[in-house]
Amino acid sequence: MARWAYVNGRYLPHAQATVHVEDRGFQFADGVYEVVTILDGRFADLDGHMERLGRSLAELRMDWPAAPRVVERILRELARRNGLVNGSIYLQITRGVAPRDFKFPANAKPTLVMTAKRVAAFAKPEQLEQGVAVITVPDIRWGRRDIKTVGLLAPVLAKQQAAESGAYEAWLVDSDGTVTEGSSSNAWIVTGAGTLVTRPPSHAILNGITRLSLLRLAAERGIPVEERPFTVEEALSAREAFVSSAGTFALPVTRIDGRPVGDGKPGAVTMALRQAYLDYAKGSTAA
Structure with missing residues (x-):
């Protein structure tokens, strides 16, 4: 066609x-x-x-x-x-x-x-079975990341660095050591206590539309949520991690800078939210 x-x-x-x-x-x-x-x-x-x-x-x-x-x-x-x-x-x-x-x-x-x-598929089978890797890089973007502008050179450089490192995505880290978001995604963790954590909306991040739907779906399922910054070290000690975007929905992250997250496998909360989003999206307005 x-x-x-x-x-x-x-x-x-x-x-x-x-x-x-x-x-x-x-x-x-x-x-x-x-x-x-x-x-x-x-x-x-x-x-x-x-x-x-x-x-x-x-x-x-x-x-x-x-x-x-x-x-x-x-x-x-x-x-x-x-x-x-x-x-x-x-x-x-x-x-x-x-x-x-x-x-x-x-x-x-x-x-x-x-x-x-x-697209034939929104994720490769091995990405869902094994999760994906991310690396961390300094966040060098401008101060109005909440506006979805076409000025994307800094994310391009971060994504290229991830690719050259054999990783799927780069998590951007602010000067205070906290993760802002991915180069083209929002960043999430699930704590050892089972709480879902993601950075709150502000000028520091793009308030992802998929992010907003996942927050709503988590609330409907009784999953506790905290919108706050988290550090790379907290992410490495978390039970689960994942990224979200319009094209990835919720995609499990199992390695950060070469170190495993949790047991190194996709987590139950991540996969449940991914399925919940797919079910929700398939019931949306016909194209």
Whole structure:
């Protein structure tokens, strides 16, 4: 099946989708994005992604390129054209095209781009059976990590370092020794007492939409939760650890910097929350 993209009012073959050389997303990373997962033909957490997109736009004083309901309609049409059953749609909005100048342009029209990706599976069997490894690296990002901007150079460097170390993800560590989040995920641990711990929302982290759903699902199941920072050492002494994102749901972490977490196997709380999220997402709005 052909792969289709969307650019500023036009559905185009993916290879023909382009933006102007003076688009501010390209020149200044002056833009925001969301990734919406499609699972068994249904959007996962679409309302949450649209709400966060609106928040990111407002924080950067950027206009919607079209009414939110129209953007949702484009999402659905792009999913249909690509025949997506399992996959994702990447949605990016920039401030638009204007002569290069640091100040906001007066009359630029926002650029809206969407691309689609099909996936065979959201996790490899061995990742669920054995868990994945993470490494820890200093968090060198800017101070407004809560805005989902396209300025992702620091996470790119962290993810590359993880790959070169044979790890799946990098956990970013603040100057006080606490874990903020992963390069493209939220970070979680389960203490020896069975309490779920993850960093509270603030300017220090991106408040993941999957993260919010997992917190709700944990509460529904009576799993005790603490939203607070935790250190790398606390993570290494935890019973379980995992990462969450739109594409990983809840993925067990069994090694941190080469050292085992718990018994070195995926934990019961992690796998129960993963299944709970899958059940929830499969009952979501059809794509």
